Amino acid sequence: MIWLTWRQFRGQALVALVALGALAIYLVILGLQLRGAYDTNVGCTGCSAGTGAQLLKDKYFSALLLTGFLIILIPAVIGAFWGAPLIARELEAGTHRLVWNQSITRTRWLAVKLSFVTLAALAFTGILSLLFTWAASPYDRAINDRFDPLFFPTRNLAPLGYAVFAVVAGITIGLLTKRTVIAMAVTLAVFTAIQILMPTVIRPHLAGAVTENVQFTAGGAHGMWLDQTGRVSVDGYDVPGAWMLTSEAILVDSTGGQPGKAVTEACFNGDFEKDKACLEALNLHSVLTYQPADRYWTFQWLEFGIYLLLALLLAGYAFWRIPRGLS
Incomplete structure (x- = not known):
């Protein structure tokens, strides 16, 4: 056979x-x-x-x-x-x-x-x-x-x-x-x-994902985008080696809500370094959801x-x- x-x-x-x-x-x-x-x-x-x-x-x-x-x-x-x-x-x-x-x-x-x-x-x-x-x-x-x-x-x-x-x-x-x-x-x-x-x-x-609050700092952002509603998305807050489940890092205030449109728009004046410093002064953070890198083999x-x-x-x-x- x-x-x-x-x-x-x-x-x-x-x-x-x-x-x-x-x-x-x-x-x-x-x-x-x-x-x-x-x-x-x-x-x-x-x-x-x-x-x-x-x-x-x-x-x-x-x-x-x-x-x-x-x-x-x-x-x-x-x-x-x-x-x-x-x-x-x-x-x-x-x-x-x-x-x-x-x-x-x-x-x-x-x-x-x-x-x-x-x-x-x-x-x-x-x-x-x-x-x-x-x-x-x-x-x-x-x-x-x-x-x-x-x-x-x-x-x-x-x-x-x-x-x-x-x-x-x-x-x-x-x-x-x-x-x-x-x-x-x-x-x-x-x-x-x-x-x-x-x-x-x-x-x-x-496996249960990890959710983490990350404080916004001027040095950590590689790029920022402001949409028509005043929401700020930030690039540069990926966790090394992790599988990021959050599609984009959205900046929120201490209550977890979006800052006012006028507040965020005031920080976008065309100078990237000054814009980052302005947002940092607002004490904003982003919420990241991810699977940590040390779970790679577990998932395999x-x-x-x-x-x-x-x-x-x-x-x-x-x-x-x-x-x-x-x-």
Whole structure:
């Protein structure tokens, strides 16, 4: 049964190996370039860490963002092109009956196929995640924003959870639809929907967020904006390494309310330093809500566990259904 599964899967496996080799070469080159840039701009004697970090961000942010998007996309592709056709193709063509009429039970048939392809997906995604985490580590060390929703799902354990879930979801959907193309489309849709829900609805609530009052000081603000209602938004009050849940820092007074429009407008005269000093004299503060940096690995394990649990539930359903729902 294992040999049969390999023969059916070897074409996809060879394509994956070629893609893995190409991506591995690119990630090694990217990692070496980042290390050279880090040593030149951040880690050198007398270098300004802040200026060097900004240079790294300006040069490599787009490359890391696009590569990270690819790392997230790969589990979706694996689920659609490896998982979904695995069962649906045989049910659609009727070739499953040849196996079931021999000594292979339905449960064993499903177990071998599911285990084989899931392990292959884990190995493929794990290698890429490891290489990308290594490549991006100088950037992460300098910028300290790996908890950011754009970067969090691209590193360490999270992509492995996505891969396992995508494959098992594809297999289960294929078992239900019995149509290869439909199963592929539904798998992509389901995976995309969950990837949107996770950072927007689920992940922020995996642990209670920290709420903190931060006193406004002239030295801490990098930028300020005044809207038509007199509300002042401030840039520069992010907590290092944290996942900021507050979209923008709004200045409020000691009662927690917004200062009067006339009061704040009087502080905006076109001179940035004087404007900041004027606002500082008003004794204002902002309320920040965030997940601290030291929870990064806790969230990685939690998210990995959630996707693994979903995969186990789907696999359990598939094993329950296959002896009952198919003839």
